[in-house]
Amino acid sequence: MKASKELTTNLQAVLVDLIELHLQGKQAHWNVVGKNFRDLHLQLDEIIEDARLFADELAERMRALGAIPDGRSVAVAEGTSLAPFPAGLVDTKDTVTLTVAMLNAAVGTMREVHDQVDEEDPTTADILHGFIGKLEQYAWMVDAENIKATAKVVTPEDANTQPTV
Numbered sequence: 001m002k003a004s005k006e007l008t009t010n011l012q013a014v015l016v017d018l019i020e021l022h023l024q025g026k027q028a029h030w031n032v033v034g035k036n037f038r039d040l041h042l043q044l045d046e047i048i049e050d051a052r053l054f055a056d057e058l059a060e061r062m063r064a065l066g067a068i069p070d071g072r073s074v075a076v077a078e079g080t081s082l083a084p085f086p087a088g089l090v091d092t093k094d095t096v097t098l099t100v101a102m103l104n105a106a107v108g109t110m111r112e113v114h115d116q117v118d119e120e121d122p123t124t125a126d127i128l129h130g131f132i133g134k135l136e137q138y139a140w141m142v143d144a145e146n147i148k149a150t151a152k153v154v155t156p157e158d159a160n161t162q163p164t165v
Contacts, residue, residue, distance in 0.1 A: 003065035007120045010113035011062050014128065015069055016079040017106040018055035022048055023076070024085040024102055034092035036145065044099065047138050051106075054131050061124055081105050096145045103139040107132055 003011070025048040032040055059069035082105045085098060110128050118125035 001065060001121065003062065003067040004120060006116060007065070007124075008062070008067040010117050011058060011067060011124065012070060012075075013079060013081070013109050013113060014106075014131075015055060015058050015062070015071065016076045017081055017109045018051050018058060018131075019071055019076045020080040020082045021102055021106045022051040022055060024082060025051060025099070027085045028090065028095050028099055031089050032092055032095045033089045036092050040092050040095060040142075040145065043138075043142060044095075047099070047103070047142075050134055050138075054134075057127065058131075061127060065121065065124070081109050093146060096142055100139050100143045103135050103142070107135050107139070110135075 025044050029041060029044040029048060032044070055071070059071065062069045082102050085102075090098065110132050114125060114128055114132075117128060
């Protein structure tokens with residue numbers, strides 16, 4: 001099978017977002033500071049590694065389909081849908097917000113092109129399914145850092161002061 005121009009364009013859009021996710025993840029990893037620094041620092045490593053692996057898998061799939069991937073910095077900068085990551089040290093709370101936005105933007109591109117990719121090449125659409133599932137899981141896990149708990153926790157001390165019936 002030879003990729004059409006449309007399939008190539010769609011896969012290129014996903015590729016540049018994955019490369020940018022990797023690069024911005026590294027920027028966040030190097031410059032995150034604040035409460036729960038270590039946990040977020042390590043979690044970013046996981047995201048970065050998967051984004052890099054996903055980009056490589058997608059680029060190699062593109063080549064298998066006769067398409068030419070473009071991972072040059074100029075192509076990434078011009079083509080990514082991810083908002084720029086700020087320079088300087090970034091608090092963990094803000095890093096969480098920015099990381100979730102990065103992940104959601106990358107997934108958004110995948111979902112935007114998915115149906116067109118699936119029409120031409122269901123095998124590549126299956127690859128995108130795997131990427132989407134993992135990146136959405138990361139978004140949930142990272143976002144949990146800033147979500148407020150809603151459960152009323154009863155401590156053993158509280159339980160002892162409860163009236164018994």
